[in-house]
Amino acid sequence: MEFIVKETDEDTLFRLVLGLVVPRPIGWVSSLSPEGIPNLAPFSFFNAVNDCPPVLMVSVSDRDDGTPKDTVRNILATGEFVVNLVSEELFDKMLITSKEFPPEVNEFEEAGLSPEESRFVKAPRVGESKVSFECKLYKHMKVYDMHLILGEALLIRVRDNILDEEGKVIYERYKPIGRLGGKFYLRTFRDCLLEG
């Protein structure tokens, strides 16, 4: 089957891209509004694009009414954010934070998560996350309707002994989850045991 993009409707392209480019990691982005209200939301158009220094990307759509999501508004206003990674036990809480709450709602409170003070940025980290990257905005650009946000990490916080003595990741302890299309997610630990 072939889909000529110019002749394919938006919904089909959405389903193809999100269902086929998988599994995607989930960047759980915490930011702070100029008024000081913490915000937290997950994004699976997310990845690393450089390692030294670490540069991460998230790609964020506008809301249906055309206004930017709180994450984009906060990052553009403050130039800072934290990308937290999502392990299996945080799955339900991550889903709660994906709801469209108004800007004055603090998603940490809604999901029962602990905001933890960051070292290099004002936005709080997710205390329960095993991995957090404290980032300053490196670049913002539009890719068609999406906001592509690139963040340069100033600090990587790694918790819970998920690194061995050589600094290699112990996936049994990290247990990151991956995003598939539709309602589906992967427990990457159980599925990561192909060694190459």
Ligand SMILES: Cc1cc2nc3c(=O)[nH]c(=O)nc-3n(C[C@H](O)[C@H](O)[C@H](O)COP(=O)(O)O)c2cc1C
């Ligand atoms: C697993 C998951 C991945 C998501 N990935 C994206 C994404 O890559 N880009 C996006 O714009 N929205 C994505 N969303 C939806 C946002 O999380 C949602 O719009 C959220 O309300 C934005 O919050 P904010 O207004 O506080 O920034 C995703 C939701 C879930 C549950």
